[in-house]
Amino acid sequence: MSVERRSGADRRRRDIGPPRGIGDRRRSARQVDGTVDAATALSIALKAVQLYAETHPRPSQVTQDQVAEMVGVSRATVSRMVKAGQLKLNKFGKVSISEVDRALQGD
Secondary structure, three states, X not given: OOOOOOOHHHHHHHOOOOOOOOOOOOOOHHHOOOOOOHHHHHHHHHHHHHHHHHHOOOOOEEOHHHHXXXXXXXXXXXXXXXXXXXXXXXXXXXXXXXXXXXXXXXX
């Protein structure tokens, strides 16, 4: 009796594709032509944003590099904003998320 050994690629190749029976289900009327109406698309997008927000809570404080990425400016610009008093650093050199929100509202 021989034992058949499969490489990792062979094992993965078997698992490609939807589970059996999934492709056989009937599609709803809005999926027949492959389009989704605007209200459904908006509902899906809102649910996705809500799920993301629930699983990825915002930090209370961020670094200057993170501020630059969030606001869409360079790190040097964030440093200038700190020196000008537009952003305040805490004693650890981080910026409060409320400061970032305030800076974004100013745009």
